[in-house]
Amino acid sequence: MTSFHERLQLAKRELSRSVVDVNLNIDEQKVSKYSFFYGIKDTDQIPDHYFRIIGKSGRYIRLTTDKASDYGRAIVSDLTNPITYRAMTGSTSGGPINILKGIIDFSIGTDGSGS
Numbered sequence: 494m495t496s497f498h499e500r501l502q503l504a505k506r507e508l509s510r511s512v513v514d515v516n517l518n519i520d521e522q523k524v525s526k527y528s529f530f531y532g533i534k535d536t537d538q539i540p541d542h543y544f545r546i547i548g549k550s551g552r553y554i555r556l557t558t559d560k561a562s563d564y565g566r567a568i569v570s571d572l573t574n575p576i577t578y579r580a581m582t583g584s585t586s587g588g589p590i591n592i593l594k595g596i597i598d599f600s601i602g603t604d605g606s607g608s
Contacts, residue, residue: 495595497524503596504557511572511587512596514558523551532557534585534602543601556597560587 495503497519504515513535531547533539535558547553562569562584572581575593583589588600 497521497528497530500530500556500596503594504591507591507594507596511560511590511594512557513560513587516555516557519554519556524554527552529553529598530556530596532559532588532591532597532600534559534588534600535561536603538603539601557587557591559585559591559597559600559602561602562586 501515504512508515512532529552531553533544533555544555548555560569560572569581569583569586572586572590573579574581575590581590585600585602585604588597588602591597592600
């Protein structure tokens, strides 16, 4: 299992790639071995109140804002799938990459066209 500090360093290393922003306002005293870290797609289509609801439990901590495809396209030409080494597909592409790299446990995105 990856520690909070390791995840934070991984997220910082991915800035400008699969990570758009890292949440540096995390209260480390609230982080436990039972915490789950998540990322959100870089879009304004996800209402803020969802994150307030998720955050109330204290177990779910937003660590990253994940790169979305440019202009909502289904292929992200500047991100590579770490398993297939092909161009990443899906408009929420940064989230799955960050999961595979061990930065976050889950990602919240959108599905506007069924890609």
